[in-house]
Amino acid sequence: MSVFRQRRFGLLLLVVFISAMLVWKPWGGLEPQARGLNFGVDIAGGYRVVLWPENSVTASAYADAISKLQARIDPYGLLGTRFRTLGENYILCETPQLNGRTKELLTKQGRLELFIGTGLVLTDEDITSFGAPISGGPVYSSIPIKYTENGGEKLKVVADVAGNSAGVVYLDRPSDAILIFDEGTLKETPQLTYDNRTQMFVVYSRQGLQYTLLVPAIGTSLENLSPQALDYLINQAGTKQRVLLLGSMENFDNVREEIPASYQVENISRPKGESDDKWVKRACGLISDYQENEGVGAGRIIVEANLQDARDIRTILSSKLPAEMSIISETGVEASLGGGFVREALIAGAVALAGVFLLIYLRYRRWKICLAIIGITICEFVITLGATSALSLTIGLPELGGLLLVIGTGIDHQLIVTDEMLQGGSPQTKNVSVGWRASRALTIVYVAMSVIIAATIPLSLLGFSAIRGFTIITISGTILALLLTRSLYAKIIDAISAS
């Protein structure tokens, strides 16, 4: 039977087609950025963000913050994000992508507080671990938590006394800040009211329980800062350091001028479609107003977030930073390997293949063998890129090294198979059957591949994150080649030698 009619050949074509689709992603739009390969800062450029811890931290806490940030943004080292110290107090983050989610992960401290009524019951020190979030539909998710023995007891005692009081969980509650809102924009609703006496918002949980958001807030008009707000700010100047404006900075232009200079002014803008109560809750750092206890030592907090957002909350809580981080600057950086690197690399690849074709022709004087080696090499290249896309790896210099290794060893192995099958490996074995020679050739190749895979695994497990992309590409590319192309190539050479 012709080699092109064999199942193995059909399987290879199918995998190559799927890989090409994963790389090309025609459903992803025409923008090259939307295609299925993610390039690192080296190749496609990215962003440099300078972070600054808002409270002074020790040198060891500073190093700890860098490892926690790495764990938040790029835990497995596959996204090409790297952190370095800059000066004595700054952290430099280099990342291929920078969006709102990345900024939250970079800046949130991860300080958790659980209040029942107005009493602080638990902090993150009373919690030993946060489990993987579980989806409860498009709006709600739950995060399993385990309390320390002391934390579990405290919660039980307070919950028994407080009865139906809602437990309210905050993430990075802005306890040093005062909220200023536009009285014209923020209307009272059944879910959200403003208590003039306490100068705090009052909200109602899904279970109909009422609780106060424990961040002082004061209303004003946008034309100028109301006298009450000004008085309040002056009175609190010693205890509070920040003012959080609910809305855009431009809207509060007139108000900002009147805020006492001792305050640091920030704003919390509202995304389109966000309700008033969600906006205010977010500004106050509230993440949950409902928990379920599962015995003394464990429970779940129900967060009003989809699964992805809940995972981010868990990531932030699990990797608490020594201080909240401020973004001092964010700058777009160009590719360090050069703007036209991908084009240059493709040209170099084409020239290399032409050179390989020529040399193989000079050795074997059979163009069919040249075509087979080049064809299989291109297939392996596409399949490895497809695996890279499927695994969402970011391609930087180390990953390019992995690709080079897969392609290089692939060509090596095809040469070994060709020599064994055409020349029998030695003059004395030319009379041995082709099947036996193929089996021997493939044994050599499989042994070499197994040793490469086995040697790469420790590098993947023990090596640092920058080398992990290299090892994953090497291992996946080698395994796919082992399964899909090596024995097929032997059959192709068998067919060519028979003809």
Add this chain to the structure above:
Amino acid sequence: MKPVERYQRLRNRQLIAISLVVSIVLFAPVLLLGVPPLGRDFKGGSLIMIENVPDSSSVKSVIEGLLGTNVDVVPIKNGLHIETDALSENDEINIKVALTQSGIPTASVIIEPIGSAISGLQSEQMLYSIIVAFIVIGIITFIIFRRRVVPMAVLLVVGLDILCVLGYMALFRVPLSLTSILVIVMLIGYAIDTNILLAYRVLKRVGGEPREQVAVSLNTGLMMGVLLVVILLSLNIITSAMQLNVLTATLIFGIAINIFNTWFLGAGILLGHVARQPGKEYHVSL
């Protein structure tokens, strides 16, 4: 006499001795000039942040001229980030003065020390992982070939390859960096291919003399090396990325030395083993 015939006439000890002598010569720069310098990936340095740069290339050459070393330039929006080795206060002042003379005000220049991309702990982890990889290579090759000589030959060749590459880096002052770590691990991969081919052809041969097998496998191995060099050379010549040029140039050297070490040192060890144990040959009726 053809080179292959000359090669075949060499005795096993000569093969080993030639390889060891060449390796010592190639490793000598490390002994004479010291280990390759640590790159900024390992030791950090200084970051010069410049805003509103009129001409990036002239700024780069001004700083390189002043410091006498290469610097890494990362273009940013409206400016440049330039990474250098750690700067002294004097260097910082000189750079600011030189940039002012080039039309860049001092207020647009910030210089801060920058930490290493690879921490000390990560370097240790990498070293351990390479040691574990060596152990794994040794165990797997022993399990497959059932002879202690194979892991010994493979590991000696790979180890010597790495030492020679370090010698090359010391001679040309190529700094130890993420790129050089990549070269080392890629070289391990390529060296495994050639050494497994050699061991299989010598120890599990079908008929013929071991030396003939070595000569035939040398033919295959040379072709493998040449094809790899062609691929790497294309990348080196056509792409303009400095890091990739360093990687490919060092790897080309590594592949060349691997071919040499495999078919001299590795072949010498394996042929010596076969000569000592003729009873362990495989025989197949033809």
